[in-house]
Amino acid sequence: MKITFWIQAEANGKKLDGFTNIATGKTTWTSSSTALSEAAVDGDVNTCFLIDDVQPSKWWRIDLGNYPSYRIYEVKLINTNRTDKSSLMTYNATVRAGNSLEFGENPVCGDQVSLNDTSQDELVFPCILTFARYISIEQEQEVYPLRFCEVEVYADLEFLCEDIINTTEPGVNFASLASRVINMTDFVNGESQINAECTPKLNGKFYVGKTDVSCVFNDTAGNGATCDFEVTVVDVEPPTPTCDNVARITLPGVNYAYIDSFPIIVTDNVDKNNLISRECTPTLHGTFYAGTTVVRCMFKDRSGNNAICVFVFTVTDVEPPTPTCDNVARITLPGVNYAYIDSFPIIVTDNVDEDNLISRECTPTLHGTFYAETTDVTCIFEDQSGNDATCEFVVTVADVEPPTPTCDNVTTITLPGINCVYIVLFPIVVTDNVDEDNLISRECTPTLHGTFYAGTTDVRCVFKDRSGNNAICVFVVTVTDVHCQVSQQKVHIR
Template sequence: MLSFFNTIAAVLTCSPDLVVENDYGNTTAVVSFIGASAFDNSGDTLSVTCDPPSNSTFPEGETAVTCSATDGSGNVGTCNFTITVQDSIPPVVSCPADIVVEYDYGNTSAMVEFSGESVTDNSGAILSVTCDPPSNSTFWDGEHVVTCSATDGAGNTGTCNFTITVQDTTRPVLTCPANMTVEYDDGNTTAVVEFGGESATDNSGETILVTCSPPSNSTFSSGNNVVTCSGSDTSGNTGSCNFTIDVHDTQKPDVTCPTDITVEYDYGNSTAVVEFSGESATDNSGEILTVTCDLPSNSTFSDGVNVVTCSATDASSNTGTCNFTITVQDTQEPLVQCPSDITVEYDYGNTTAVVEFSGESVTDNSGEILSVTCDPPSNSTFADGETVVTCTATDTSGNVGTCNFTITVQDTTNPVVTCPADITVEYDYGNTTAVVEFSGESVTDNSGEILSVTCDPPSNSTFGDGENVVTCSATDAAGNVGTCNFTITVQGIITSTQ
């Protein structure tokens, strides 16, 4: 019996070669492909596998892909194709917007600084941009194309262009004389006017000729006359300026104001009604003019400096003015009334006194209700002797009124001296006198001081026959003296009565 073996491999047809760009921001690419199809003599449908498989990441350059299929007899068919990963996309270069500049002053060229050129690339690389000519180059009169370029790592070069146009469109800057106001020439309603000072400067640095119409020393008619001065540079730019020559009566009346006035508040107000007079006016026309003041006499003027403007206008509508000030102020101090002077005794046991007082008051020309403060205040402790109390009040204008009174703390109370009881003694043996010892005298004082008592005659003195008055006394620190008396009676034998 004969056996037949299939030795014919499947026939594979691969995808055509692929060329792809780098994935954005990378030098590789993830590539999806169909791969290959397989035909086998067995008629079986075969599975095709490729190495590397579809959706793999392929490096930059050429990579061979091999696809294969195996039939049921173990015959393997293969095919190959290439995937080329490349960067053929040039960088995208962005240029600044077109630039139009004026000449540098005094030149027909300009040094131009520009910026803002930028570049992005599909590789994600950070590239530098160079421009030709570069920023800060000198560009001459006219239009100049600047080309900016950048090259990526694959050698792709991107470019952009912009133009720098250097031109002179700046007109000369003309300076005219100031506007002029002149009086009529004597006996005319016109005036011959001489003027000068017109000038021109130009960005080109040229010297520009200035002409004026009408020229200096022309005869100008009554009213406003417009003079136009002009000058042109070599680029054809013309600059001009105008000024006016006003021919008429421009002399203002001479107005005289009253002298500045300073007044106090009206009582009970922070304003004042002020009457004034003496404003007057004279004019070159000889007219008799009326003077009016914007705050008339007998107006109410507010606190502070009030500027009064007085004016007079002649027939040519020339107005003369003067100013003076009316200052309404409060320089009057509040009127502070103090209590009467106070004299008090020491607080018991002290050489000071807590003193309560009242009755201080204040009135002010402003009519304000003010408060009074006293130093030291009521219910303070006052030392021995005279203390000056100052009471003050301040109005809203900062005027301070004061008054003073004195609080005198003193000690006029005599010490209280207590004497021993009266004593009766017999003669000393063989005498008609007696040496008598006594004690018990004492003293208290409102100051709380500890005082000593002296008696006259003192204890242990010799007392004569009969009644002897002994006076005991004590003096405090304020010099107040307290006394008491008792008697010592010296006599013969004392008999007792039943």
């Protein structure tokens, strides 16, 4: 892009066929610590710049300004007010014009000063319309002084009009440009008296993207310029996501939660939510297992700005274990009144934990001695998430062992004078694994207490414990006749 000035009036500085001296009053510096470099651009040919000490390399330089870059027509050295016209005060001097601070890289203007040139009051160095910010004059001859009274740099007023690139202001989708985004220079009136008309106006909002701008500039002397350029506003602000931690509970019967959406809010200074891409690890929809999962999401707007959001997804197991506790039946061990149980057929399942990870506590303890009776058992099962379930069942130990009677045969004699004997007690011993003797019922035929006549009598007894187990005992009662009369006397046989 280019701004082009047209000149309608002569400026205060010297004017050369449409070109203007732009050096006066600009910043200068030199290799000498004692020479006054600014004397060469003070507009007075009677004050001169001079380095007369011996140096291997002498130089003088001027900065025409950081923007714009001028198109240089020629550089003129004025060397008046000399007492000795033949002195070689600028011999071997070289003039350069360009934009590099490494002055040796800038193009040379004209020829190096020769012996014949040193006697001239004015030396002209054509620069072939070189764009330049810096002008340098260098001399490699250490024995000759470097002297000139004025440096004039002639340039037309054409310079580059560069496109403008700016970034969005915080939180909005535009940049506000001040009217001074274009640095204008006028050699007569100064910048404050330049009238600028731009479409669109430069002191407004420029939204993200490219905007073509066209400007017309006029000074009070009628000089003008046109400028067409682009204003590009770049979005450099990343999206702003809000990612809160998420908590869910497991679905019934399984160890996970299924998620198809997350409460993530993302805003951007330019793009709507649906235009912001997002990529999360793991994926935000699907199965999340019981426990905590760290989720990392990256959000990117259409300008390539990205933001990272990290949050924790927690799935809590709230489902208690499911125990299956059937009632248990056992029989007493031989000769004792209990059963010994070391394992129970309890099955417990859980939606998350394996069986071996579920704690259990039972009252009474599930392994040990259970007596012949019914015992109520209560068990509490707890998974690793603290969910518990209660299971109640009955352990029944049945007595299936009959009593053990000892029935010896009985021999006796008739009572004196009678043919019989009256027996009230028999030597029968009965034991049982559960019940005491007095708790065992007995039924004998004939009855065990009463009159037994001379001769032999078969006695059959049935013994039954409280569990209904019975045992039969058969024995013989023998009464010997001694020809006695019947008597009511009782004989106790032990």
